[in-house]
Amino acid sequence: MIFSSLIYLTFFFLLVLLAYYLVPRRLKNGCLVLFSLLFYAWGEPVYVVLMVLTIVVDYCCGLLIGRFAERRGAARAVIVGNVLINLGLLGWFKYAGLLVSTFDQLTGLSVPIPEVALPIGISFYTFESISYAVDVYRKEAPPMKNIINFATYLSFFPHLVAGPIVRYEKLQAQVLCREETLEKFTAGMMRFSKGLFKKVLLANNLAVLAERVQYMGNPSTLEAWMGVLAYTFQIYFDFSGYSDMAIGLGMMFGFELPENFDHPYVSRSVSEFWRRWHMTLGGWFREYVYIPLGGNRRGMARTVRNLAVVWVLTGLWHGASWNFALWGAYYAVLIICERLFLGKLLEKIPAFFSWLYSFVAAVVGWAIFSYVDVSAGLRVIAAMFGFAGAGTDSLGMYALLTYGPTLVIAALCSVPAAGRLAERLRTSGKAGKAVWCAGFLVLFVLSMASLVDNSYSPFLYAKF
Amino acid sequence: MKIQNVKEQWKKCEPEYAVLTVLLLLCFAFGAAWILFAPKEDFSEDENRALEPAPKLSAANVLDGSFMESVEAYVGDHFPLRKEFISLYTVSQFAMGKRDVGGNYSAAPAEGGVYFGGEGHLYEVLLPERTGTFEQNAQALANFAEAVDVPVYLLPAPSGSQEQGENLPLFAPNHDQREEFQRLRELAGEEAVVVDVFDDLASINGDYYFKTDHHWNTFGAYEAYEALCGEMGITPTPLDAYNLRTVTLPFYGTLYSKAVSFFQTPDRMYLPELKEEQDIRQYVNGTEEREGIYWEEYLEKKDKYSVYLGGNRGVDVVKNYDVKNGRKLLILKDSYANSMIPYLATNFSEIHLIDLRYYNFNVYDYIEEQGITDAAAIYSVKQLCDVSIANKLIVR
Numbered sequence: 001m002i003f004s005s006l007i008y009l010t011f012f013f014l015l016v017l018l019a020y021y022l023v024p025r026r027l028k029n030g031c032l033v034l035f036s037l038l039f040y041a042w043g044e045p046v047y048v049v050l051m052v053l054t055i056v057v058d059y060c061c062g063l064l065i066g067r068f069a070e071r072r073g074a075a076r077a078v079i080v081g082n083v084l085i086n087l088g089l090l091g092w093f094k095y096a097g098l099l100v101s102t103f104d105q106l107t108g109l110s111v112p113i114p115e116v117a118l119p120i121g122i123s124f125y126t127f128e129s130i131s132y133a134v135d136v137y138r139k140e141a142p143p144m145k146n147i148i149n150f151a152t153y154l155s156f157f158p159h160l161v162a163g164p165i166v167r168y169e170k171l172q173a174q175v176l177c178r179e180e181t182l183e184k185f186t187a188g189m190m191r192f193s194k195g196l197f198k199k200v201l202l203a204n205n206l207a208v209l210a211e212r213v214q215y216m217g218n219p220s221t222l223e224a225w226m227g228v229l230a231y232t233f234q235i236y237f238d239f240s241g242y243s244d245m246a247i248g249l250g251m252m253f254g255f256e257l258p259e260n261f262d263h264p265y266v267s268r269s270v271s272e273f274w275r276r277w278h279m280t281l282g283g284w285f286r287e288y289v290y291i292p293l294g295g296n297r298r299g300m301a302r303t304v305r306n307l308a309v310v311w312v313l314t315g316l317w318h319g320a321s322w323n324f325a326l327w328g329a330y331y332a333v334l335i336i337c338e339r340l341f342l343g344k345l346l347e348k349i350p351a352f353f354s355w356l357y358s359f360v361a362a363v364v365g366w367a368i369f370s371y372v373d374v375s376a377g378l379r380v381i382a383a384m385f386g387f388a389g390a391g392t393d394s395l396g397m398y399a400l401l402t403y404g405p406t407l408v409i410a411a412l413c414s415v416p417a418a419g420r421l422a423e424r425l426r427t428s429g430k431a432g433k434a435v436w437c438a439g440f441l442v443l444f445v446l447s448m449a450s451l452v453d454n455s456y457s458p459f460l461y462a463k464f
Numbered sequence: 465m466k467i468q469n470v471k472e473q474w475k476k477c478e479p480e481y482a483v484l485t486v487l488l489l490l491c492f493a494f495g496a497a498w499i500l501f502a503p504k505e506d507f508s509e510d511e512n513r514a515l516e517p518a519p520k521l522s523a524a525n526v527l528d529g530s531f532m533e534s535v536e537a538y539v540g541d542h543f544p545l546r547k548e549f550i551s552l553y554t555v556s557q558f559a560m561g562k563r564d565v566g567g568n569y570s571a572a573p574a575e576g577g578v579y580f581g582g583e584g585h586l587y588e589v590l591l592p593e594r595t596g597t598f599e600q601n602a603q604a605l606a607n608f609a610e611a612v613d614v615p616v617y618l619l620p621a622p623s624g625s626q627e628q629g630e631n632l633p634l635f636a637p638n639h640d641q642r643e644e645f646q647r648l649r650e651l652a653g654e655e656a657v658v659v660d661v662f663d664d665l666a667s668i669n670g671d672y673y674f675k676t677d678h679h680w681n682t683f684g685a686y687e688a689y690e691a692l693c694g695e696m697g698i699t700p701t702p703l704d705a706y707n708l709r710t711v712t713l714p715f716y717g718t719l720y721s722k723a724v725s726f727f728q729t730p731d732r733m734y735l736p737e738l739k740e741e742q743d744i745r746q747y748v749n750g751t752e753e754r755e756g757i758y759w760e761e762y763l764e765k766k767d768k769y770s771v772y773l774g775g776n777r778g779v780d781v782v783k784n785y786d787v788k789n790g791r792k793l794l795i796l797k798d799s800y801a802n803s804m805i806p807y808l809a810t811n812f813s814e815i816h817l818i819d820l821r822y823y824n825f826n827v828y829d830y831i832e833e834q835g836i837t838d839a840a841a842i843y844s845v846k847q848l849c850d851v852s853i854a855n856k857l858i859v860r
Contacts (some may be wrong), residue, residue: 006539010495017489042532182473186481189488205560211569215591216637397635398563405561426480437480444488446556452549455540 001042001159003192004199006451007435012039016157020253021180029152029175032253036157040120043161047119050089051155058129059150065136066143075137082133089127093118099321115164121161123317127284132168134288141172149175158249162242164260164280167287171255182253185228188251193444195244199449202410203238203453209403210370213395217376222396225384228367230403233410235366236265239278258283265414268354269346270334270361281317285310286315296339303339308332318369323377327368334361498544507540509516509766510721515541547724554725561809563633564589566722567848573850578723579625581632585675586719586728587625590639593849602648604854605841609656611859612831616656617840619692620645620848621680621800624673627665641845648848651858661691676731677717678846679769681709685803686736692840693811701810706736715768733768736806743785744809750779757782772802778823779830782815789813794836796820796827796853801842812838820856826859 001008016035023031040049061082068075096114104111113227134154136143144150152175159166213219213227243260250257260280267273290310296303308329315328338346346354364381371377382388412418426436474482478767508515518535525531543549557565558580566577567589576589609616625632626641642662649658664687665672665680672684680688681684686703693700714730735758759774773780776799792814795801801817808815816834818827 005536006495006543007536010492010499010539014489014496016494043529045527045529045532181476182470182482183476183478186477186485188483190481193484193488205557208567208569209479212567215569215574249585394635394637398633401634402561402563433480437484439486440484444491445552448491449549449553449556449652452540452543452546453553455543455546 001039003242004196004451006455009451012042012164018412030148032157033148033151033155036151036160036207037159040155040160043057043120046391050119050122051125054086054089054125054129055147055151055154058082058132058154058263059144059147061133062136062143062150063145064301065133067187069139079133079137085124086129086133090117090122093122095316095320098322102322104207118320124163124165124446125154125160127165127281128168130288131165133285135168135172141169144172144175154271156250158179158253158255159257162239162246163278164243164246165284166257166259166280168294170258174255178254180252182255183414184251188248191248191251192245193248193440195241195246195248196447197443198237198241198413200450201443202406202413203234203241204450205406206234206237206316206403208412209399210234213399214370216395220390220396221379221383222378222387222392222394223399224367224396226396226399226403226407228363228370228380228384228409230399231370232265232363232366233407235369236261236414237410263414263416265411266355266360266416267358267362268351269338269343269358270331271338271343273358273362274331274335281314289313302341307336307339311335312453321372321374323368323372323374327365330365330368362364420462490529495544498541499542502544504542510547510724512718512721512767541726551726552726554723555727558725563636577631578719579626579636580723582672583631583675584729585624585628585631585673586723587628587632588623588678588719588846589636590623590641590846592639597843597852598644598849599647600852600854601843601848602644602651604857605648605796606651606653606655607859608827608839608857609652609843611828612839614794614831614836614839615696617659617692617695617838618648618652618656619659619661619688619755619840619842621688621842621844622665623678623844623846624661624680626845627662628667628671628673630667637857642818644845644848648793657695659688659691659695659832661688664688664691674715674717674719674731674733676715676720676728677769678719678844679717679800679803682734682736682803685800686807686816688842689804689807692808692842696838698811701807703736705739705810706806707739708734709737711763711771712766713763713768716766717769733771735771738806738810742787742810745783745785746773747781747783748774749755749777750781757809769799769802772799773805773817775799776802776819776822778819778825780817782809782817784809784813785854787811787813792835794818794827794831794834794839796839796841796843798843798847800844800847803843820853821851823856828859 001012003009012035016031019031019035020028037048037051040051044051061078064078065075065082065396069077092114093116096116100111100113103109103294104113132150134143144153153166153168153171168324207230210231213223216223219227220406240261247257247259258280260278262276262279264273264277267276293306293309294302295306311332312328315324315326318324318327330449334342346357364384367381367384368374369379371380379388422436422439425432427433467616504515504518506515506517508511516534519525519531519534519538521531525534538719539754542783544665554565564577564579566575568575568577573593573595574591576591579587581587605618620641622641622645624702625638629638632638639736645662646859647659652658669687670683672680672687672842674681683703690700711733715733716728716730720728720731744756746757748754757773758771760771762768762770767775773782787810789812791812793808794816796818798819798821805815805817814834816830818830820827830836
């Protein structure tokens with residue numbers, strides 16, 4: 001199930017809220033787990049078993065690691081086993097197809113490619129499983145004694161399928177003890193709505209242009225820019241909108257989930273971009289890969305190696321296809337360059353140019369990211385910089401005319417000033433409040449219209 | 465939280481947050497109540513499809529996910545103010561500068577949606593075809609022409625947006641259907657005559673397409689008829705042999721269904737009726753006899769184009785007992801052919817219409833059994849790109 005759907009809004013949302021606030025305190029986590037599994041099973045009626053198994057295995061491992069607190073060898077054996085199980089599942093379900101098909105291509109053999117459907121959210125909850133085991137092992141947080149509480153951490157539906165990736169150490173106390181207040185509840189509803197607007201009104205809209213440019217292939221310079229810019233804002237509003245919805249929902253149940261996006265497109269270096277984009281993923285890699293590898297404390301050569309490892313893994317985490325690895329490697333190169341010399345240069349040049357560099361770097365990155373076929377992606381990048389295709393064509397001009405306003409609005413909404421302006425309006429007396437509320441309702445009605453439109457599917461073939 | 469605390473807590477909230485939260489939750493609750501308790505419609509005329517029936521719960525349905533899909537479809541199909549929301553969406557898209565709606569480029573085959581064109585016209589967005597369906601269909605038609613002994617005429621019908629390009633929105637990209645036409649001509653070679661109606665239907669000569677429907681209109685169908693007669697060496701019945709009866713009820717066609725809005729003006733429809741009546745009868749499914757070929761009941765419905773022959777089915781035979789030339793024309797067709805029948809019926813004793821999408825017998829046997837003397841395939845180019853008919857034409 002996704003949050004931006006009619007079934008979620010009209011049924012699941014109300015039911016889970018009602019149930020949660022009606023059951024007594026000691027059953028609240030159980031209620032969340034039940035609804036979370038239902039939420040998961042809605043899209044994955046079979047793989048929910050995998051989810052439950054993961055919960056049981058991780059829970060038991062957590063208890064063992066806790067019990068072996070003074071016997072590090074035994075604790076280490078358990079954690080290694082636990083992490084291997086989790087990575088093994090992720091590897092099988094997500095990467096087996098890629099590995100076998102690549103092996104076949106390289107060797108000319110034809111080992112049958114395993115056809116496994118990717119369980120929803122496995123990339124996210126696997127990382128949270130690992131966070132649990134490691135945090136318990138490091139004694140940063142105690143293991144959960146009660147499996148329901150552990151399941152609340154791992155399967156809590158707001159962050160289950162697309163993050164934010166919450167570190168166990170950050171959520172442990174909240175799972176055991178939290179306070180729900182109307183203040184949080186109403187602010188959470190607003191945050192959820194903001195995310196809904198981003199996803200439905202901006203991301204879904206821009207997706208059509210991005211897909212159209214992809215479908216047509218071999219774009220002109222203008223068309224390539226329009227398509228990739230549409231994707232640039234689509235993915236930002238899609239993903240940050242989802243995070244807003246998750247954080248808002250968390251608040252409605254008394255939780256405080258970590259922020260995941262902080263206006264990434266205003267960054268003035270690629271390193272800064274990654275401190276503002278999908279922050280919880282970056283944080284996870286820093287905490288559980290980069291620092292354990294030695295981080296930046298073992299000399300420049302090791303730092304460079306560590307950065308390269310982290311970024312290629314980050315790339316591959318996004319999808320089982322080589323363009324994602326290339327995308328990760330691309331960022332590895334940029335970030336290593338910034339670490340070596342570029343960073344100092346960026347601080348010296350005017351802000352506009354360091355912003356331009358960072359933004360164009362991100363846009364080029366999305367071109368690699370959005371084309372599974374690497375050569376097609378590279379062709380589009382070549383077209384963007386005038387090395388392939390014509391300067392303009394009809395789709396490029398048409399996109400500029402018909403999507404220009406949407407793109408401008410998207411760009412304006414992606415900078416901090418937009419939020420500040422809305423906030424100033426809301427807090428500037430009665431008239432401002434009225435305008436703000438009216439605007440909110442207009443966006444809400446338009447979002448509903450868009451969701452209903454999605455369900456509308458004319459079947460006209462019978463008439464052809 | 466305790467009830468006595470609620471009052472305290474209200475004070476801490478931002479008042480507008482609290483009001484909007486309550487309002488939104490009430491809206492959702494209203495939506496849920498509506499879906500559960502309001503009376504349901506079974507059929508959506510706008511979409512020409514049955515709406516999702518109440519989901520049935522069973523273990524198998526849940527395990528394969530079909531129950532959940534059914535619930536989601538049910539909620540979408542029976543949502544309150546559905547048509548108003550959809551119209552509002554179209555209008556908001558238009559206001560934001562969009563000049564096309566309904567595109568879905570990740571579908572297979574990709575769906576381009578509809579352009580808002582000039583003069584109140586809606587147009588199909590034509591895309592290059594990437595599935596190979598056209599090539600297979602064209603090859604199958606060429607094979608058909610080679611395999612049968614009667615003369616074969618292929619008439620690919622261009623879309624309105626192909627013929628009225630100057631009405632499209634500024635810079636609107638559109639695929640050129642002449643590419644398919646040329647390819648069909650190449651494949652057919654000497655075996656069949658490929659009738660070129662692209663120039664005849666161009667807008668410099670008139671408006672040959674409905675504004676809200678993807679079909680050609682009465683006049684477009686006549687142009688195509690004239691062109692086909694020309695290639696067949698038949699004298700066409702002149703258009704002024706007909707009275708053009710105006711359909712009085714407003715007509716909103718298939719393109720409107722893809723771009724439902726508040727601002728669309730309705731279309732006009734004319735039915736050609738011979739001034740000197742002839743004894744023309746339709747045999748539905750080849751057997752069930754009807755007087756004439758117009759199904760008036762469809763004029764009361766949304767799907768008015770089905771007034772011709774009552775829509776599409778596997779086989780229809782139209783006999784004209786006042787034409788005694790003994791010529792029997794077989795037409796492999798989609799619905800574009802339907803509006804040509806009022807004209808073609810004046811030239812052939814029998815017309816056998818086969819819609820391969822619904823026909824599951826051997827066409828070649830049919831030709832032998834019925835003593836067919838001429839064969840034509842009348843298909844819109846778009847249909848040949850989107851739907852495969854190749855497997856129904858395999859030569860056995």
